[in-house]
Structure formats: C-alpha cells, structure tokens
Amino acid sequence: MVKWLIVLSALVAFSECFKRIPLIRGKSARRGLQEKGLWEEYRMKFPYRPMAKFIQTGSEAMTNDADLEYYGVISIGTPPQSFTIMFDTGSSNLWVPSVYCSSSACEKxxxxxxxxxxxxxWGSEPLSIQYGTxxxxxxxxxxxxxVAGITVKDQIFGVSTTEAPFMDTMKPDGILGLAFQSIASDDVTPVFSNMVQQKLVEQPLFSVYLSRDGEHGSEVLFGGVDDNHYTGQITWIPLTSATYWQIKMDRVSINGQTVACSGGCxxxxxxxxxxxxGPNQEINNMNSWVGASSNQYGEATVNCQNIGSMPEVTFTLNGHDFNVPAxxxxxxxxxxxxxxxGQSGGIGSGLWILGxxxxxxxxxxxDMEAHYxxxxKSV
Known part of the structure; x- marks a missing residue:
C-alpha cells in the first residue's frame, strides 16, 4: 500500500510540472463582420494587412487581429481579475483594457x-502598439x-487607455504575446520568459494544440509536451531568428511542383x-493550383463539392515535408x-505566416532556450 502511495504521489508531482490552459475556438472578427454584411465597409476604413504584425517601427511591435479565433482565461492582480486572452506566438507583450479606457472597444x-x-x-513608461487595423x-x-495555475510575480504588462474600433468585434479582452523579448515594446520581459526565469516551469518550452473541430479541446501547455496530442516523431527545426518563431522554408509544392517560395524563404x-x-503573387498561384477564384471580399473560393478531389499542399521546412490536405x-x-x-497585401519582404x-x-x-x-502530426 505504501509503495502505491509513493507511486501516486510521484505521478501527481509529475503532472504539476506541466500547466495547461484550455483554449476556446471562437468565431473570428472577420467572419462576424461578414455575417452582418459589414466586412467590405470595414476593410475600406481599416485595410486588412495580415503581415503588419511582423514589421517593427522603433520599439513598437505591430500586429493584426482581424482573424483571431483561439483564446483562454488568465487573471491579474490581488484578488484576481479575470480576462479572456489571445495567446499570440507572433508578439511579445501582455496587455488588457483598463477602467481608464473609454473607447467603445474597452466598454465591450x-x-x-x-x-x-x-x-x-504603475510602471514608468507609456505603451503604444500599432496594429494592422x-x-x-x-x-x-x-x-x-x-496563467494556467502558474503565478508570475512582478509581471510588467500594459493597461490600455485607447483601443482601435476593430476591437469592438473581438472576443478576447487582450493579448498575451509568446514571442521573444527582443521584439517586445519597451523591452518588457514576456510572461513565459518570466515563468522560466522564476523557475515556475519544468522545461523552458511550451506547446500548442489547436483542435480541428469543435469549440473546445485546444490548449497551451507550459513547461512540457503532451504526447496524447500527436502521433509519430517530433521534427525539430532550428530558428533562423530568435525574435518571432521564425524558421527556414525551402518551398511550397503541389503534386510535386514548386508553386511558391522557390529558392527558399x-x-x-x-x-x-x-x-x-504569403506574398500576393505566390498565394494567387497556390489558389489557382487548387482551383479557387476570388469573391467580392477578395477571398479565394472553391466549390465545396470539390474538396475531396483537391490536392494536398506541401510545405518543406528545413528539408522536411509537411502536408496540409484540402x-x-x-x-x-x-x-x-x-x-x-491569404495575401500579405504587398508587404512583408517575402515573409510567410504559417497560422x-x-x-x-x-x-x-x-523551445525558448534551445531556439527550436x-x-x-496532430491527432
């Protein structure tokens, strides 16, 4: 009996090394606006630039949130105040709305x-983050x-006093960036970096599982890897830049033919x-290869009955093929x-986003320490 109690205690201790936060898959702002017949008007006022988040001006990181779908819950303060947050590996700052913000987006x-x-x-600096919209x-x-039961002390974060109108349509209250400190506005130490520095996680890595179907099932796991969410071997790819989670892509191919990123990107x-x-011309080429045409919103549409016969698209990353089916x-x-x-809108210098x-x-x-x-393959 004592032996089994020791084993049980060890399993409990092991499970506490990994901290999970479940993510909700919600409707994107773009889809919500389309359903209300407002997307075309909105795009004219606030041009959609998905690559904008990867352009920096001074210390101000830029991002675009018109397509956010996955978000979870964190708390800030003592006693805790709860917020729904988008976990973003393409930015590095944490910020939430404040009671000092009178923008309509904050009020919602x-x-x-x-x-x-x-x-x-209070911190010593103002904060300004420019968004694509x-x-x-x-x-x-x-x-x-x-975050996920992990208490991070003395975390620097942003409290907004103004927010852009597009946040009216967003489900999350704010954003928690999971990229590197080198791109953080005002050189703020990101939340996960503080988790590592304060020795709050078992390993200096986090993992993301996004469910294919249903509102629930997705999660971010801090400090470990859950082998229930994948099958086969893990392929490790070195970062080419420890800013965003940036890697080398060799090409994009369909039916063995290179259709984009020829020569590497x-x-x-x-x-x-x-x-x-990706870049406009290359995305147009990919859409043409799969038989898509453009609709009134500039989106590439296909006949739903053709999905079963449409080809896989292969993304070759650092010599390894990753297939994405129709x-x-x-x-x-x-x-x-x-x-x-989606098109990059003519900006981004050939950079691709694998979203x-x-x-x-x-x-x-x-892996934030090894830079991999x-x-x-998800299951």
Whole structure:
C-alpha cells in the first residue's frame, strides 16, 4: 500500500510540472463582420494587412487581429481579475483594457481596475502598439499574473487607455504575446520568459494544440509536451531568428511542383493568424493550383463539392515535408467554401505566416532556450 502511495504521489508531482490552459475556438472578427454584411465597409476604413504584425517601427511591435479565433482565461492582480486572452506566438507583450479606457472597444470587454489590486504598481513608461487595423495606447504596469495555475510575480504588462474600433468585434479582452523579448515594446520581459526565469516551469518550452473541430479541446501547455496530442516523431527545426518563431522554408509544392517560395524563404509559426499568408503573387498561384477564384471580399473560393478531389499542399521546412490536405485548408460555412491562403497585401519582404490552418495539422512545440520549433502530426 505504501509503495502505491509513493507511486501516486510521484505521478501527481509529475503532472504539476506541466500547466495547461484550455483554449476556446471562437468565431473570428472577420467572419462576424461578414455575417452582418459589414466586412467590405470595414476593410475600406481599416485595410486588412495580415503581415503588419511582423514589421517593427522603433520599439513598437505591430500586429493584426482581424482573424483571431483561439483564446483562454488568465487573471491579474490581488484578488484576481479575470480576462479572456489571445495567446499570440507572433508578439511579445501582455496587455488588457483598463477602467481608464473609454473607447467603445474597452466598454465591450472586461477592464482591469488597478485600485482593486493590493499588489498593483504603475510602471514608468507609456505603451503604444500599432496594429494592422488600428492601435492601442496605454501605460505599463506591474502586478501578479496567473496563467494556467502558474503565478508570475512582478509581471510588467500594459493597461490600455485607447483601443482601435476593430476591437469592438473581438472576443478576447487582450493579448498575451509568446514571442521573444527582443521584439517586445519597451523591452518588457514576456510572461513565459518570466515563468522560466522564476523557475515556475519544468522545461523552458511550451506547446500548442489547436483542435480541428469543435469549440473546445485546444490548449497551451507550459513547461512540457503532451504526447496524447500527436502521433509519430517530433521534427525539430532550428530558428533562423530568435525574435518571432521564425524558421527556414525551402518551398511550397503541389503534386510535386514548386508553386511558391522557390529558392527558399522565411516563415513564422504564428498562433495569432488564422490563415497561411504569403506574398500576393505566390498565394494567387497556390489558389489557382487548387482551383479557387476570388469573391467580392477578395477571398479565394472553391466549390465545396470539390474538396475531396483537391490536392494536398506541401510545405518543406528545413528539408522536411509537411502536408496540409484540402480538408484542412478549406473552410466551410453557410456562405460557401474558401481557402486558408491569404495575401500579405504587398508587404512583408517575402515573409510567410504559417497560422492556425497549419498549426491545426501539426502539434507545435516552442523551445525558448534551445531556439527550436518541434512539429508533429496532430491527432
């Protein structure tokens, strides 16, 4: 009996090394606006630039959130105040709305009240982050942040005082960046970096599982890897830049023919972008190869009845092939079927984003210390 109690205690201790946070898969802002017949008007006012988050001006990181879908819950302060947060491997700052923000977007979300936290301290710098469809401004602050049961003390984060109108349509209250400190606004230490420095996780890595179907089932796991979410071997790919989670892509091919990224290019694994995004001409070529045509929103549409006969698209990353079937890159809705390949809008210098369309197919492990990404076939 004592022997079994020891084994049970060891298993409990082992499970505590890994901290999970479940993610909800919600409707993207773009889809919501389309359903209301507002997307075309909105795009004219606020041009959709999915590559904008990977351009930096000074210390201000840029991002675009028109396509966010996955979000979870964290808390800030003592006692804790809860917020729904988008976990974004394409940015590095944590910020939430504050009670000092009167923008309509703030009024539609949970707002942090510093006066209600006994551990709150104001920072010394203002914060401004430019988005592809607007911006947020505010101030830096310091408080206790709890993520997946992990309590991070003295975390610097942003409290917004203004937010762009597009945040009106977003489900998450704010964003938690999971990229490197080198691209953080005001050189703020990111939340996961603090987890590692404060020795709150077993390993300096986190992993992401995005479910293919259903609202629930997705998760971010801090400090470990869950082998229940993948099959086969993990392929480890070195980063080419420890800024974003950036890697070398050799080519994109269909039926053995190179259709994009000929001669090699750079790609970023990004949970904060729904689509696979690349240079306009190359994305047009990919869409043409799979038989897509453009609709009134500039999206590539296909006949839903053709999905079963459409080809796989192969992304070759550092010498390894990763196939994405039509069932993964085609989105079906009441309004028809569209591909998950989006144009960069003419910016980004050839950079590609492998967003949620790709990550749903491949369990993704982000090793912050070794500077590697691990990919394995999701189950």
């Amino acid at each position: 979300h949970n707002r942090f009240d510093p006066s209600k936290s006994s551990t709150f301290k 607007g911006s947020m401004t505010g101030y830096l602050a310091v408080d206790t942040v709890e 750079q790609a970023i694994i990004d949970t904060g972008t729904s689509l696979i995004v 069932s993964a890159y085609i989105t079906q809705s009441y309004y028809g079927c569209t591909t998950g390949f 949620d369309v790709f990550i749903r197919e491949y369990y993704s492990i982000f 990404i691990g990919l394995a």
